[in-house]
Amino acid sequence: MNTNHRKISVLISEIKNQRWIVAVCTLAIGVIFIVLGNLHKQPGFPLDDAWIHQTYARNLAQSGGWEFIPGQVSAGSTSPLWTMLLSIGFMLGLRTPFIWTSLLSTGMLIGIALVTNEILQHFFSKTPIIGIAGSLFVIFDWHLLWSSASGMETLLYCLASIYIFWILLSGKYWGWLGALCGLIVWIRPDGITMLGPVFLLIIIQIISRNFRFRDGLFFLIPMLGLLVLYGLFNYSISGSVVPNTFFAKQTEYASVLQQPFVQRFGNILIVPISGAGIFLMPGFVLAIYQSVKKHNWWMITAILWFLGYGVLYAMRLPMTYQHGRYLFPMIPVFFLIGIIGTVRFLSAYKETNPKVRNIIKPAMIGIFFCSFIFMIAGIKTLAADLQTIDRLMVQPAIWIKENTEIDSLVAVHDIGAMGYFGERKIIDLAGLIQPELIPIIRDEEKIERYLIEVKADYLVVFEDWYPGFTEIGRLEENFVLETASGIETVDIKKLRY
Known part of the structure; x- marks a missing residue:
């Protein structure tokens, strides 16, 4: 030894x-x-x-x-x-x-x-x-x-x-x-x-x-x-x-x-x-x-x-x-x-x-x-995190790519997977690539007016992140996942129809 x-x-x-x-x-x-x-x-x-x-x-x-x-x-x-x-x-x-x-x-x-x-x-x-x-x-x-x-x-x-x-x-x-x-x-x-x-x-x-x-x-x-x-x-x-x-x-x-x-x-x-x-x-x-x-x-x-x-x-x-x-x-x-x-x-x-x-x-x-x-x-x-991102970020982005016109304008809060897989023009509600939105990030009324002004076609957000948006647009699809913190839902809404 x-x-x-x-x-x-x-x-x-x-x-x-x-x-x-x-x-x-x-x-x-x-x-x-x-x-x-x-x-x-x-x-x-x-x-x-x-x-x-x-x-x-x-x-x-x-x-x-x-x-x-x-x-x-x-x-x-x-x-x-x-x-x-x-x-x-x-x-x-x-x-x-x-x-x-x-x-x-x-x-x-x-x-x-x-x-x-x-x-x-x-x-x-x-x-x-x-x-x-x-x-x-x-x-x-x-x-x-x-x-x-x-x-x-x-x-x-x-x-x-x-x-x-x-x-x-x-x-x-x-x-x-x-x-x-x-x-x-x-x-x-x-x-x-x-x-x-x-x-x-x-x-x-x-x-x-x-x-x-x-x-x-x-x-x-x-x-x-x-x-x-x-x-x-x-x-x-x-x-x-x-x-x-x-x-x-x-x-x-x-x-x-x-x-x-x-x-x-x-x-x-x-x-x-x-x-x-x-x-x-x-x-x-x-x-x-x-x-x-x-x-x-x-x-x-x-x-x-x-x-x-x-x-x-x-x-x-x-x-x-x-x-x-x-x-x-x-x-x-x-x-x-x-x-x-x-x-x-x-x-x-x-x-x-x-x-x-x-x-x-x-x-x-x-x-x-x-x-x-x-x-x-x-x-x-x-x-668990991989499952969350796949279900609530990647899959909605793929849906956008497969079910929308190529010139569609999509408003989304989380832009990563949407940018990589969605291949559409994006309005970044978090202001990372569009800093003009930073001052109104938390103002839902101003965001709604902005989306109308720029003629956004689709809105992709977590259901509970923007409670004021429940009456906006027509629900096209949603993606649901049960996590440790509760049920998470991402809604895809058509704004112009």
């Missing part, structure tokens, strides 16, 4: 072997999750927004234009970089978007695991198993696995975020750091928040006279260049330096801001711990204490970013619907801080209490088992 232990220790002591172990295990976990989640239905995505990216990507590949509706330039994609990456699949002539999208997402998942391992190996270089186990524990989180099947940019954003923290930890590669800080807004506009920890550490280094002017130039030039390009890109297609979605989502869910701030912030903090992350709460709190006590500025900046990110969302977009997907980028950072705090606490405690050593291994096995249970629940959640 001791010989086997020594062989394993030698094997995992080499960083190359660690990377292979982490990458192969993550690949297996990611593939199994995606396959099992899609087992009972034809491959799909659990979010309608994923089809928005696919529609932009397909049109970009086919015409070279940034268009949701062919011939109409619009800024409805929150993540230009993700859309560009997705377009490669269409350029390659792949018949289905699922394979290329899954390959990209699984690659991002592997990247997150590898960077997590690098960071943990930095802190616990004498115990490499901590880095391997810790990185796999992060990947086992069902939110991240669900994201790998979502078709969204979430994992790319998570990878860019923790990669920035890794570069900050290394204290090198300032040019690459600047490029990442400029590039991350091309993934999500809220990536601009990563400048907070970066500038804080730069200021600390300047005060301690450890920062070189040359490093500052290497950082600023690519960062500013990419940020300016991002602003110009958005301005050229929408007249604003940020995408339409930035304003549309805030307007649509403005009513939630009436809740007390403490309640909103609390709801946001629940997202990272609504799974195996709950076991890391004590370690996270201890990490705060340890980092402040020892003036560990890297850890302090990571903690401040995590809390600050939550505060910003609580102030501007305190929504935790769709499993809190907007807050998923907080999860890898929370797990990293929690793991570091937990390991340090256990390492110190077992020195004074040897009996703790006998408890640690069974406890770790139990936590991984709980994480596995959460993963199984995540697979079931993914399957």
Whole structure:
């Protein structure tokens, strides 16, 4: 047994072997999750927004234009970089978007695991198993696995975020750091928040006279260049330096801001711990204490970013619907801080209490088992979400394509699947591709007048989202699905007949 232990220790002591172990295990976990989640239905995505990216990507590949509706330039994609990456699949002539999208997402998942391992190996270089186990524990989180099947940019954003923290930890590669800080807004506009920890550490280094002017130039030039390009890109297609979605989502869910701030912030903090992350709460709190006590500025900046990110969302977009997907980028950072705090606490405690050593291994096995249970629940959640999108988004879009004239004008709140499968001109009631509707998103009377003015032919909406529309038009078809939250119905109405 001791010989086997020594062989394993030698094997995992080499960083190359660690990377292979982490990458192969993550690949297996990611593939199994995606396959099992899609087992009972034809491959799909659990979010309608994923089809928005696919529609932009397909049109970009086919015409070279940034268009949701062919011939109409619009800024409805929150993540230009993700859309560009997705377009490669269409350029390659792949018949289905699922394979290329899954390959990209699984690659991002592997990247997150590898960077997590690098960071943990930095802190616990004498115990490499901590880095391997810790990185796999992060990947086992069902939110991240669900994201790998979502078709969204979430994992790319998570990878860019923790990669920035890794570069900050290394204290090198300032040019690459600047490029990442400029590039991350091309993934999500809220990536601009990563400048907070970066500038804080730069200021600390300047005060301690450890920062070189040359490093500052290497950082600023690519960062500013990419940020300016991002602003110009958005301005050229929408007249604003940020995408339409930035304003549309805030307007649509403005009513939630009436809740007390403490309640909103609390709801946001629940997202990272609504799974195996709950076991890391004590370690996270201890990490705060340890980092402040020892003036560990890297850890302090990571903690401040995590809390600050939550505060910003609580102030501007305190929504935790769709499993809190907007807050998923907080999860890898929370797990990293929690793991570091937990390991340090256990390492110190077992020195004074040897009996703790006998408890640690069974406890770790139990936590991984709980994480596995959460993963199984995540697979079931993914399957249910896929069924919802297929029945209430994809099938209505296919009905529109098969039962309406090719020049029909369709008003719809969720444009993703309708744009990809419906192949009709669209009025976007959420304002993502038609920002002129953003001020009246919640005003049903003005929306009705607008639909009359533009001569919309069809209306496709959830029955309970627009209660004032019950008397509008003639019901042509409806799609019903019984979900855990009740019966959901999408109505298709003919407005002009």
